[in-house]
Amino acid sequence: MTVDRVDPARVPKFALRGGARMPAVGLGTFGSDRYSPQQVAAAVRDALEIGYRHFDCAAVYGNEREVGAALREAIRNGIAREELWITSKLWNDRHAEDQVVAACQRSLADLGLDYLDLYLVHWPFPNHHPPGCDVGSRSPDAVSFIPKNYLGTWRKLEELHERGLVRHIGTSNMTIPKLEMLLREAKVLPACNEMELHPHFQQPALFDYCREHDIQPIGFCPLGSPSRPERDRTPADTSPTEDPVIVRIADRRGVHPAIVCLQWALQLGAVPIPFAAKHDQLLANLQASVAEPLTDVEMAELAAIDRDCRLIKGQVFLWKDGQSWEALWDLDGEITPP
Numbered sequence: 001m002t003v004d005r006v007d008p009a010r011v012p013k014f015a016l017r018g019g020a021r022m023p024a025v026g027l028g029t030f031g032s033d034r035y036s037p038q039q040v041a042a043a044v045r046d047a048l049e050i051g052y053r054h055f056d057c058a059a060v061y062g063n064e065r066e067v068g069a070a071l072r073e074a075i076r077n078g079i080a081r082e083e084l085w086i087t088s089k090l091w092n093d094r095h096a097e098d099q100v101v102a103a104c105q106r107s108l109a110d111l112g113l114d115y116l117d118l119y120l121v122h123w124p125f126p127n128h129h130p131p132g133c134d135v136g137s138r139s140p141d142a143v144s145f146i147p148k149n150y151l152g153t154w155r156k157l158e159e160l161h162e163r164g165l166v167r168h169i170g171t172s173n174m175t176i177p178k179l180e181m182l183l184r185e186a187k188v189l190p191a192c193n194e195m196e197l198h199p200h201f202q203q204p205a206l207f208d209y210c211r212e213h214d215i216q217p218i219g220f221c222p223l224g225s226p227s228r229p230e231r232d233r234t235p236a237d238t239s240p241t242e243d244p245v246i247v248r249i250a251d252r253r254g255v256h257p258a259i260v261c262l263q264w265a266l267q268l269g270a271v272p273i274p275f276a277a278k279h280d281q282l283l284a285n286l287q288a289s290v291a292e293p294l295t296d297v298e299m300a301e302l303a304a305i306d307r308d309c310r311l312i313k314g315q316v317f318l319w320k321d322g323q324s325w326e327a328l329w330d331l332d333g334e335i336t337p338p
């Protein structure tokens with residue numbers, strides 16, 4: 001008999017500060033240029049049938065209404081709201097203190113929910129650009145990371161938390177120096193940090209920092225985003241699902257290399273949020289969370305193939321002409337000055 005679903009009760013959960021339990025695999029919902037809002041909503045419907053209960057949404061993905069319709073249907077059909085874990089994110093054009101609450105309310109209305117389980121500041125910069133623009137485009141109003149401004153945004157997330165509109169708040173695309181600043185000042189601490197994480201970009205220092213400070217790492221592009229648009233690719237990018245070490249482990253286990261990437265993330269203690277719109281991929285990705293674990297030897301082999309290869313570089317958020325994307329990521333160990 002073919003099993004085409006995973007009992008959500010079997011999917012492992014990670015406990016966050018405060019005790020809430022987050023399903024260990026979430027479905028990414030960024031359709032990029034390739035999947036329309038309707039196709040992403042269809043994937044959410046299929047995922048709910050398969051047993052997914054965790055969905056990673058964002059206002060800027062442009063599909064929260066369609067995804068929300070699928071979530072509402074599921075709730076009407078008997079899935080309890082408390083069984084679901086729904087994340088959304090504040091887009092860069094809504095960092096101003098008088099815009100944060102309204103932006104969150106917009107996401108809640110689109111998703112058809114009374115509360116979010118997690119609300120993230122999507123990027124630590126208020127810089128934005130038209131969706132789908134070339135990586136070379138820059139916003140004329142772009143600025144560097146300004147701690148005072150980020151804290152102003154954070155205070156509004158704290159207010160959303162106090163008002164019960166969001167159960168947890170968190171960060172995304174952060175660095176250790178920026179998190180250090182936030183942890184010094186925050187009244188409500190970040191429960192999670194969403195970060196690029198795959199075997200070719202393991203970010204061990206940031207990952208360990210998060211774990212040491214009780215911040216749950218959520219791993220985006222866990223498969224190395226194999227289908228991202230051409231404009232988001234550079235000649236130096238590598239592909240974890242084509243790595244010979246991963247291919248060999250996958251062949252031995254009779255699975256796709258994608259599954260090895262997911263198991264690696266889960267066993268490290270991260271919550272991967274792979275996107276998939278195809279039934280077999282959706283099913284295989286959730287099954288990864290209940291599969292026979294990778295051995296210590298396999299985990300050691302995977303630890304050794306880190307290429308420090310960031311795929312989502314964020315070039316469009318740079319604030320000065322001639323700057324290189326590394327400026328966004330505080331590689332000198334200090335917040336890059338204006």
Ligand SMILES: NC(=O)c1ccc[n+]([C@@H]2O[C@H](COP(=O)([O-])OP(=O)(O)OC[C@H]3O[C@@H](n4cnc5c(N)ncnc54)[C@H](OP(=O)(O)O)[C@@H]3O)[C@@H](O)[C@H]2O)c1
Nearest residue numbers: 028029030056220221222223224225227258274275276281
């Ligand atoms: N916080 C942030 O700034 C941020 C940034 C980026 C992404 N994210 C989140 O992370 C999610 C995932 O990132 P992503 O979509 O860029 O990359 P990804 O999850 O690494 O890759 C997704 C692609 O991998 C392929 N795939 C999925 N499952 C597979 C399987 N079992 N076997 C073989 N191929 C498989 C599919 O390609 P095909 O469709 O071509 O088959 C799918 O489109 C996003 O949807 C979004 O929610 C957040």
